[in-house]
Amino acid sequence: MKNEQNTGLGRRSFLRVSALGGGVLLGLYAKPSLAQTPAPAAPGRGGRGGGRGGFGGELSPLAFISVAPNGVVTIMGKNPEVGQGIKTTLPMIVADELDVDWKDVRVEQADVDQVKYGFQSAGGSTGTPLNWDSMRKVGAVGRQMFVSAAAQTWGVPETELTTASGKVIHRASNRTVGYGELAATVATMTPPAAASVRLKDPKDFKIIGKATPAVDNLGIVTGKAVYSIDMMLPGMLYAAFERSPVVGGKVVSANIDEIKALPNIKHAFVVEGKQQQTPVLPGELALASGVVIVADYWWAAQSARKKLKVTWDDGPAASQNSVDYAKNAEAMSKTKPGRQLRNDGDVDAALKTAAKVVDVAYSYPFISHAPLEPQNATAWFKDGKVEIWSASQTPGGGKQSVAAAIGITQNDVTIHQVRGGGAFGRRLVNDYVAEAAYVSKQINGPVKLLWSREDDMQHDFYRPAGFQYLTGGVDASGRLIAFRNHFITWGQGDRSAASAMMSPAEFPARFVPNYQFSQSVQPLAIATGALRAPGSNALGFVMQSFIDEMAHAAGKDPVQFRLDLLGEPRVVEGYDAGRMSAVLKTVAEKSEWGKRKAAKNTAMGVAFHYSHRGYFAEVVEVSVDAASKVKVNKVWVAADVGSQIVNPAGALKMIQGAVIDGMSETMNQEITVEKGRVVQSNFHQHQIVRLTQAPPEIEVHFVTTPNPPTGLGEPALPPVIPAICNAIFAVTGKRIRTLPLSKSGFSWA
Amino acid sequence: MAFKLTVNGQPTSVDVPADMPLLWVLRDVLNLHGTKYGCGIGQCGACTVHLGGQAVRACLTPVSAATKAPITTVEGLSADGSHPVQQAWMEIDVPQCGYCQAGQMMSAAALLAKNSKPTDKDIDTAMNGNLCRCGTYLQIRKAIHKAATIKTKPAQSARK
Ligand code: FES
Numbered sequence: 001m002k003n004e005q006n007t008g009l010g011r012r013s014f015l016r017v018s019a020l021g022g023g024v025l026l027g028l029y030a031k032p033s034l035a036q037t038p039a040p041a042a043p044g045r046g047g048r049g050g051g052r053g054g055f056g057g058e059l060s061p062l063a064f065i066s067v068a069p070n071g072v073v074t075i076m077g078k079n080p081e082v083g084q085g086i087k088t089t090l091p092m093i094v095a096d097e098l099d100v101d102w103k104d105v106r107v108e109q110a111d112v113d114q115v116k117y118g119f120q121s122a123g124g125s126t127g128t129p130l131n132w133d134s135m136r137k138v139g140a141v142g143r144q145m146f147v148s149a150a151a152q153t154w155g156v157p158e159t160e161l162t163t164a165s166g167k168v169i170h171r172a173s174n175r176t177v178g179y180g181e182l183a184a185t186v187a188t189m190t191p192p193a194a195a196s197v198r199l200k201d202p203k204d205f206k207i208i209g210k211a212t213p214a215v216d217n218l219g220i221v222t223g224k225a226v227y228s229i230d231m232m233l234p235g236m237l238y239a240a241f242e243r244s245p246v247v248g249g250k251v252v253s254a255n256i257d258e259i260k261a262l263p264n265i266k267h268a269f270v271v272e273g274k275q276q277q278t279p280v281l282p283g284e285l286a287l288a289s290g291v292v293i294v295a296d297y298w299w300a301a302q303s304a305r306k307k308l309k310v311t312w313d314d315g316p317a318a319s320q321n322s323v324d325y326a327k328n329a330e331a332m333s334k335t336k337p338g339r340q341l342r343n344d345g346d347v348d349a350a351l352k353t354a355a356k357v358v359d360v361a362y363s364y365p366f367i368s369h370a371p372l373e374p375q376n377a378t379a380w381f382k383d384g385k386v387e388i389w390s391a392s393q394t395p396g397g398g399k400q401s402v403a404a405a406i407g408i409t410q411n412d413v414t415i416h417q418v419r420g421g422g423a424f425g426r427r428l429v430n431d432y433v434a435e436a437a438y439v440s441k442q443i444n445g446p447v448k449l450l451w452s453r454e455d456d457m458q459h460d461f462y463r464p465a466g467f468q469y470l471t472g473g474v475d476a477s478g479r480l481i482a483f484r485n486h487f488i489t490w491g492q493g494d495r496s497a498a499s500a501m502m503s504p505a506e507f508p509a510r511f512v513p514n515y516q517f518s519q520s521v522q523p524l525a526i527a528t529g530a531l532r533a534p535g536s537n538a539l540g541f542v543m544q545s546f547i548d549e550m551a552h553a554a555g556k557d558p559v560q561f562r563l564d565l566l567g568e569p570r571v572v573e574g575y576d577a578g579r580m581s582a583v584l585k586t587v588a589e590k591s592e593w594g595k596r597k598a599a600k601n602t603a604m605g606v607a608f609h610y611s612h613r614g615y616f617a618e619v620v621e622v623s624v625d626a627a628s629k630v631k632v633n634k635v636w637v638a639a640d641v642g643s644q645i646v647n648p649a650g651a652l653k654m655i656q657g658a659v660i661d662g663m664s665e666t667m668n669q670e671i672t673v674e675k676g677r678v679v680q681s682n683f684h685q686h687q688i689v690r691l692t693q694a695p696p697e698i699e700v701h702f703v704t705t706p707n708p709p710t711g712l713g714e715p716a717l718p719p720v721i722p723a724i725c726n727a728i729f730a731v732t733g734k735r736i737r738t739l740p741l742s743k744s745g746f747s748w749a
Numbered sequence: 750m751a752f753k754l755t756v757n758g759q760p761t762s763v764d765v766p767a768d769m770p771l772l773w774v775l776r777d778v779l780n781l782h783g784t785k786y787g788c789g790i791g792q793c794g795a796c797t798v799h800l801g802g803q804a805v806r807a808c809l810t811p812v813s814a815a816t817k818a819p820i821t822t823v824e825g826l827s828a829d830g831s832h833p834v835q836q837a838w839m840e841i842d843v844p845q846c847g848y849c850q851a852g853q854m855m856s857a858a859a860l861l862a863k864n865s866k867p868t869d870k871d872i873d874t875a876m877n878g879n880l881c882r883c884g885t886y887l888q889i890r891k892a893i894h895k896a897a898t899i900k901t902k903p904a905q906s907a908r909k
C-alpha cells in the first residue's frame with residue numbers, strides 16, 4: 001500500500017501549506033485513503049455524460065472518494081471553481097448516492113487529469129448536465145463497494161444489507177459498520193460496472209435538493225481561501241507584461257537596460273510574440289508581443305512599466321475604429337447580404353400582405369468580461385517540465401496552450417486548479433497561462449504573472465458587438481407572419497469571429513411561417529470570445545425587444561402575443577414550446593402581469609429566452625423619472641431546468657447574480673476601439689451594477705419537468721436585458737434598439 | 750525605507766518605497782493574501798482594510814500613510830470565522846466567487862462598529878463603493894442585517 005505520508009508530502013503539500021500559512025491541509029494527505037492506488041479508468045468509447053468520464057471509460061469511485069477510519073469522507077471536486085458553486089454541487093451528488101451525511105464530507109479540488117476525472121471544464125452551463133449521471137454513478141458504485149465489503153466481512157448476502165449515514169447495516173443481526181472501517185477492504189476491490197448498480201429513487205435524496213452553503217465559505221470569510229492570485233512558491237518572483245496595445249503589434253525596440261537597472265527589478269526582456277493572432281479568429285495559442293518585467297514584488301514590476309519606452313510596430317489593426325464599424329454596418333445593410341442562411345416560406349410576399357410592417361435596426365456593443373480577479377497564473381519551469389497553478393475554465397486546453405507556447409509536450413505540463421475570482425468566459429482562453437509558463441522558462445524559476453485591471457480590460461476576448469436589420473409583419477388578426485433579419489457581424493468570407501455567429505434556428509425562427517435570415521461580415525482586429533450566455537446575451541435583447549415591438553404593432557398584450565407565437569405545447573425542431581409557455585405563464589402569474597395597478601412612471605416588461613438547455617421567462621418592473629433615471633424595482637424569474645435543482649441555495653445565487661450581471665450589460669457596458677486600441681481601461685468606464693442599483697427583490701420560481709437537470713450559470717441572463725428595455729418602453733414610449741442604455745441618456749436612479 | 754506597521758495586532762516592519770500601496774505590502778511583502786486586488790484605482794473596494802477602525806482602500810493608501818494607526822485585514826476579523834460579520838456571511842451563504850467578499854466584509858464590519866443597527870439607507874452609503882462582479886448584493890444586505898443581530902465573540906465565550 002502506498003503511504004500518503006511518505007509519498008504525498010513532497011513539494012505539493014509544502015506549497016499548499018505555505019500558501020495557507022498553516023498546516024491545516026496536511027491531514028488530507030496524511031490520512032489513509034480509500035483511493036490509495038487510484039486505478040485510472042480504462043480508455044473507452046463514452047461520451048461526456050451517461051456515467052462515462054468523457055475522456056475515457058467509466059469513472060471510478062476510487063478516484064473521487066476517500067474515507068478516513070473516523071468516517072470523514074473526502075470527495076474530489078473535479079471541475080474548475082470560479083464562483084458557479086460546482087465544487088459544492090457535484091460532491092453533493094456523489095455524497096447522496098454514496099449515502100453519507102453531508103456534515104462528514106470534505107471537498108478537495110482535483111488536479112487536472114481527464115483520464116481519472118473525466119472532462120474538466122467550466123463553461124456553457126455544462127457542469128450539472130454533463131456530470132449528473134456520472135457523479136450519481138460514482139457515488140452509487142462507491143456505496144455498492146462498501147456493501148460488498150461488509151457482506152464479505154460478515155459472510156451474509158448483500159441483499160440483506162442497507163446503508164445510511166456512512167454505515168452499512170445488517171438488520172437481521174443488528175450489526176452496523178462504518179465506511180471508515182471498511183475502507184481498507186474496499187481499496188483492494190475492483191469497482192463493479194455502473195450499469196449493475198441501482199441509483200436512488202429521487203424521493204430518497206437527502207442532500208440533493210437541500211439548500212447547501214458553498215464548501216469554501218469558511219476559507220473565504222477568514223481570508224484563507226487560496227485564489228489563483230494568492231499562489232506562492234519558494235523563491236517566486238512577480239511578473240508584469242506590457243503587451244502591444246494593438247492586437248498583432250510588435251516590439252521594435254525598448255529601453256530594457258534602463259528598466260533592468262531599477263530597484264527590485266530582476267529581469268526584463270522583449271517577447272517576440274510566438275504566433276501572431278489572426279485578425280479574424282484569434283488563436284488560443286498566440287503569445288502577444290511586448291516587454292516582460294520581473295521583480296521581487298508585483299508593484300515594483302508594475303511601476304517600472306511607467307518608465308518603459310517602447311517603439312511599436314502597430315501592424316494593420318491600427319487602422320480600425322468603432323465609428324467605422326458602425327458606418328460599415330450601415331452601408332452593408334443597404335447591399336445584398338453575404339450569405340443567406342435560412343429562408344422559410346416567402347418573406348417578400350408575406351410582407352406585401354401584412355397589415356403592419358416594422359422595419360428597424362438594432363445594435364449592441366463589445367463587452368469585456370472583467371472578472372474581479374484579473375488574469376494571472378503561477379508557473380514553475382524546471383528540467384524541461386512545467387507546473388502551473390491557475391483558475392482556467394479549460395485546463396485541458398491550457399495544457400495544449402502551454403505546450404505550444406514553450407515547445408514541450410502536454411505530458412510535461414501539470415496544471416493545478418486553483419479557485420478563481422470569477423471568470424464569465426474569460427478564462428476559457430488560456431493566453432495568460434501560456435504567458436506565465438513562457439516567463440518561467442525564460443527566467444528559469446518560479447514566477448507569478450499578474451495582469452493589471454487595465455491589461456485585463458484592454459486585452460480581452462470581447463463579447464462581439466453586432467448589428468441586426470430587422471423587418472417584421474403582422475397580419476390583420478395580429479399574427480406574426482413574416483420576419484427578416486440581415487445580421488452584420490465579424491469575420492472573413494465564410495468564417496465568423498469567435499462567438500460572433502448566430503444560429504439560423506434562433507427564435508423566432510421555426511415559429512414564423514415566412515422567415516429569412518442572412519449574414520454579412522466585416523473584418524475585426526480585436527479578439528472576441530464567449531461571455532456568459534454567449535450569443536444569447538445579445539440575441540435575447542434583439543429578438544425579445546423586436547417581438548415586443550411586433551406585439552404593440554399588432555395591438556396585443558406582450559405576454560399574450562408571445563404565447564400565441566409559441567402556440568400549442570409541442571417540440572419544434574428541438575425547441576420545446578410547451579416548456580417555454582409554461583415558464584411564461586408562471587412568470588406572468590407570479591408578477592400579476594396586467595393585474596397590478598402600477599405606480600406613476602412605473603411599468604413592467606417581459607421577455608423569455610432559451611439557452612444552455614434552460615427555459616427562462618422574466619418580468620421586470622421599472623420606474624423611470626423625468627431625468628431618465630431608471631430604478632429596477634423587482635424582477636420575477638421563472639425557470640425550467642429539468643427535474644431537479646441540485647443545490648437550491650447555489651441555484652438562487654446563480655440566477656440572482658445573472659440578473660444583476662444582465663443589468664450591468666444593459667446600462668453601462670461598452671468597449672470601443674480607436675486606432676486598433678481599446679479605449680476603456682477600468683471599472684469607471686465599464687461599470688458594474690452597484691448595491692444601491694440592484695433591485696431589492698429578485699423572485700425565482702422553478703417549474704420542474706421530467707427532463708434531465710441542466711445548468712444555471714447562464715440561461716437566466718439573456719431575458720432580463722430585453723425585459724428591462726420593454727419595461728422602459730412601457731413607461732416612456734421610447735423603444736430601445738441600441739445598447740447600452742447610457743447611450744440613450746438613461747442612467748440608474 | 751523602513752516603515753513600522755501594526756497589522757492585526759502584530760507590530761511589524763517593512764523596507765519598501767514610501768509610495769508603495771499598502772495593498773501590495775500586505776500581499777507581496779507580508780504574504781497576507783486575504784486582501785484582494787481588483788482595480789487599483791479605488792473603484793471596486795476589493796482591497797478594503799481598516800486603518801484605525803476606518804474602512805480605507807489599501808490600493809490608494811501609500812504605506813507611508815499607514816504607520817500611525819493599526820491596520821486590520823480580513824484575517825484580523827477572526828481566524829476561525831467567529832466575528833459576527835463572518836458568521837452572518839456563512840449563514841446567509843453570501844459568496845459566489847468570493848473574491849470581493851473580504852472587502853465587502855471589511856466595509857460591513859466598519860459600518861457595524863459605528864452603527865449597531867444600520868438601516869438599508871446606512872447600508873447603501875457604507876457599501877456602495879464595494880463592487881460584486883457576481884452580483885451577491887441581495888445576500889450582502891441580508892447578511893449585514895443578520896450580523897447586527899449576532900453577539901460579538903467575547904460575549905459568547907463569557908457565557909461558556
Ligand atoms: S483594488 Fe482598491 S478599490 Fe479596487
Ligand code: FES
Pocket residue numbers: 083372421422844845846847848849850880881882883884885
Ligand atoms: S462574489 Fe464574486 S465578485 Fe463578489
